[in-house]
Amino acid sequence: MTKDIFVIVEHRRGEVRDITFELLTKGYELSRDRGKLLAVLLGFQNEKIIDKLKPFAETILNIDDERLKEFNAEYYQIVLSNLLQEKKPFITLLGQTAFGIDFAPSLSTAIDLPYSSDCLDLEIENDTVFTERQIYGGKINSRISLAENWGYLVSVRPGSIAPRDVELVAEVVDVSSPIKEDIDYRKFMQYVEAAKGEVDITQSEVVIGIGRGIKEDKNLSMMEDFAKSIGGVLACSRPVVDAGWLTKDRQVGSSGKTVKPKLYIAVGISGAFQHVMGMKGADTIVAINKDPNAPIFTVANYGIVGDLLQVIPKLNEKITELKGA
Secondary structure (H helix, E strand, O other): OOOOEEEEOOEEOOEEOHHHHHHHHHHHHHHOOOOOEEEEEEEOOOHHHHHHHHHHOOEEEEEEOHHHOOOOHHHHHHHHHHHHHHHOOOEEEEEOOHHHHHHHHHHHHHOOOOEEEEEOEEEEEOOEEEEEEEEOOOOEEEEEEOOOOOOEEEEEOOOOOOOOOOOOOOEEEEOOOOOOOOOOOOOOOOOOOOOOOOOOHHHOOEEEEEOHHHOOHHHHHHHHHHHHHOOOEEEEOHHHHHOOOOOHHHEEOOOOEOOOOOEEEEEOOOOOHHHHOOOOOOOEEEEEEOOOOOHHHHOOOEEEEOOHHHHHHHHHHHHHHHHHO
16 A cells, blocks of 8 residues: 655745745655655646646646635635545645644544644654654654554644755646535635835845844844845844844744754854754854853854954954955
């Protein structure tokens, strides 16, 4: 019996979300020598999205229905309940996002499918599925074995898996929509854009993370100038948010956001496990800390031991000099 892996495609306004490519990467790894990797696409007039998905899956199950043009958890549950019970994939992957959180619990209940949520990773050993999750507020990583069942539903935290090109050529299989009636009690109304000036730290190629080492909020302006000088955005560890110096949407770590920039500069951050979980996927990590024994140096590619209040102005000065050259 084959053990196929399904990935629920997350998309918005015709664009596939990054989490989908992360899940397809993990799905490809899990499906080798076991079964097929299938992307499950719910939407309307999906041709452009299909073209983007073809190199990443072996099969695309395309459910095309005008009522699926915009996300609606009620319609998703109807479609996926039917599909999963008919096809019986071994593992169904989705993102631990607002999208996935909205329908995964009720889908699990509706078809009696074991559900492991907010996972950092998963693997299969001798047909047993193991998931990795954080417990006790992110202080400990736990490895959980899932009880034997015909299938499993697993949501994965965005940024936990590095996406890779797998160079497949997917076959597209059209699947009839099982939706019989319109749902009136829950409707898509409109997209609400982020307020002008808000920053999505997960989309920046350069992130400067600041910690309690900046000492006081009056030093924020210096750090903001530094971030601007190198084309980056300012992020932080939890103590900075707790102090009220930056907002929660700038927090990196197990209780904040996961970032994977090309460059992450940790300034005045000791390197607690909870913070490292949110930035260890960066291509290059630079640490600036006056404590040579700070844990952050164990994950950094480059380190500067020194007082950030002296180091940052010198870096700013050098950057300005190079820009003027």
